[in-house]
Amino acid sequence: MLPQRFLRFVGPLCIFSPFVPAPLAGQTAPPISAPVVLHIDGLGKGAALLDGPWQFHLGDNSAWALPQTPDATGVSGWESISANQPWGMQGHFGYVGYAWYRKHLQLSPAPGASPDLVLLMRQTEDVYEIYWNGRFIGRHGAMPPHPRYTMSWDSPWYTFGVGPARDGVLAIRVWKGPLISTDTGLGGGLHAAPDIGNARAIAALKTEDDYGWMRSQQFTFGLLSLYGVLAFLSLIAWFRDRSHRVLLWLAVFSGMPVLAVFIDGLRLPWNAMTALGWLQPVLGLEDIGLWFVLLYLFRFDEDPRLVRITRWLAVIDFTAFLLDGPILELFNWSSPEQASVLQGADAALTAVYTLSEFYPFVLLALALRKRLDLPRWLLAISALLTEMLLSMQFAFQQGRRFTHWTFDEKITAPLFWVNGNPFTARAIAATLLLLSIIYAVYRYLQETSVRQAALEQEFQSARELQRVLIPETLPELPGYAVTSAYQPAQEVGGDFFQIIPLEGAFARSTLIVLGDVSGKGLRAAMAVSLIVGAVRTLAKFSPRPAELLAELNQRLCGRLQGGFATCIAVLLARDGRCVIASAGHPPPFLNRRELALPGALPLGVVASADYRETTLQLDSGDHFALYTDGLLEARNAGGEIFGFARLDALFARRPAAAEATEAAVQFGQEDDITVLTLTRLASGQQSTTQLTIPIFAGA
Secondary structure: OOOHHHHHHHHHHHHHHHHOOOOOOOOOOOOOEOOOEEEEEEEOOOEEEOOOEEEEEEOOOHHHHOOOOOOOEOOOOOEEEEOOOOHHHOOOOOOOEEEEEEEEEEEEEOOOOOOOEEEEEOOEEOEEEEEEOOEEEEEEOEOOOOOEOOOHHHOOOEEEEEEOOOOEEEEEEEEEOOOOOOOOOOOOEEOOOOEEEOHHHHHHHHHHHHHHHHHHOHHHHHHHHHHHHHHHHHHHHHHHOOOOHHHHHHHHHHHHHHHHHHHHOOOOOOOHHHHHHHHHHHHHHHHHHHHHHHHHHOOHHHOHHHHHHHHHHHHHHHHHHHHHHHHHHHHHHOOHHHHHHHHHHHHHHHHHHHHHOOHHHHHHHHHHOOOOOHHHHHHHHHHHHHHHHHHHHHHHHOOHHHHOOOHHHHHHOOOEEEOOEEEOHHHHHHHHHHHHHHHHHHHHHHHHHHHHHHHHHHHHHHHHHHHHHOOOOOOOOOOEEEEEEEEOOOOOOOEEEEEEEOOHHHOOEEEEEEEEEOOOHHHHHHHHHHHHHHHHHHOOOOOOHHHHHHHHHHHHOOOOOOOOEEEEEEEEEOOOEEEEEEEEOOOOEEOOEEOOOOOOOOEOOOOOOOOOEEEEEOOOOOEEEEEOHHHHOOEOOOOOEOHHHHHHHHHHOOOOHHHHHHHHHHHHOOOOEEEEEEEEOOOOOOOEEEEEOOOOOOO
16 A cells, blocks of 8 residues: 555646646657668578668758668658658658668578579659669669659669678668649659569569550550551541541541550650650640541531631640640759749640640530431540540649549549450540541541532533533634633633624624633533523624623623623624623733723623723734633732733733633633634735633543
């Protein structure tokens, strides 16, 4: 039994002790504990894992490689951490820069075993050097000021010869590079403890890791092989027919994932930041390729405004990706102050192209308003699923060290495994998207082929019609040498001319009509047929130029579908008397000068338009030339038009029609060209005609 005096003294202390304040943190030194020494006995043909607590210190000091350096926990900043987790998960969140790991070892080799040992380093961020008892034995990457390191999240394991190691200290110097927008802040340093053992055992472990990685990539590489084949075939098909632009964008979209995996998916020893810099524009082109594939497959290329919006977004998106690449490259050589500026720029550019990831949703929403067929429904569903997963993963990855969101890890987590291959939601969606695009493109090309065949039939009809409308021979005009040339800019043009010998009261005269219908193709050919038919009918009743143009104008108003036609009519007598009327057509040339004709509206614009006549006399040797504006408006590669000065110089040479036409074609033809020349012959000279026209396919 305790003495009564002891109880009187101790009792009050027991009662009031909970209210006595504890010493403040920092008033007493942390407990000092000696480093844990790992004993490995009988190390021979196998390998041992160097797990357990390691001594750890932030910062950098070359003396920390020496075995005699004090590294007890609680002394000069040394602490004890695990090598199986990065330092960011062990109280050093977001730390970048240098740090050291040390492990005290006592190694007892098995009898008869090789004295030389090999170290196997597993995943480590980012650059490291290894020392055994102060002796440098190897490194991976390069330390600052010119750091170089590979992608740490999927880098292979590396081996280093330690030599005849026994008792001593294994020291690992690590440098972690600046954080980018997708870093969680939980990384840094060793992610898994190293192994030590003989060369054969370590080689077996490394081979097992390499084999496991290759086996897990079978599905990915198979899918990317399909993407690569599709890109190659699409590019070849586009080179054969460049009108199918969807094939070009399909080649871009399907080729970029192959290039991306070559940059960062094959464990190649690229510098990490350099690889990321090159990867950025590749990812941008993949996005843009998908946008334009959707644009064409959903027939949005027929909407000029949407095409313009898509082009501008593509420029903005690719520019952001392109600028972000050099910024990531600069992280390697940045100081802490510079790194914060670069991180801000990286965040701003990342925000731009992250938002652009949602543009396919706009295209898909617009597509759903259409009546889609099965191929496009499949494409819409698979594209929606793929883009939703990609956009969400990309968005949730940004700024993870601040948000602490882990939703992107759920997206990339395997749903199931087949023969060691992980199948994620994104991989499945990408496969469905590839198959649906192939099917949709196949159907799109079929539809385009049908439309092209219909268009070709339309052109064939127009060619046949124009073959009928263009004179195959010219009538002889007594007293004149006539040349005519017609050169359409496309297969079917809008120029026309007729030379009609008259009868009755105008029996010794000829009506010449030359003009140009706005537009091209079958519509222009139909308008030409209407005009030529009307001209031939009117020539029998009212061949006077002004009357003919007025009648022709009334018949054409409201029948040219918003278009118009310029025209010039000439009533030419054998004695050289010439009556001219123009409906907005370029004035003819007489010898070296352009005739001044009264201005007038083109045909088909206003029903009440009035046309006036000009009379002149052609003398022996006079050269009279009519032409369409395709001659005047020819344009060369530099954008310069043929123009009036060249036109004056051309007709000053009194050329034949074929010569004048060829001059414009050689300069740079953009529109149909028709030229007709008349030369008044002296008495007794034989009249001649010369006609130059294209040979129409199917004629």
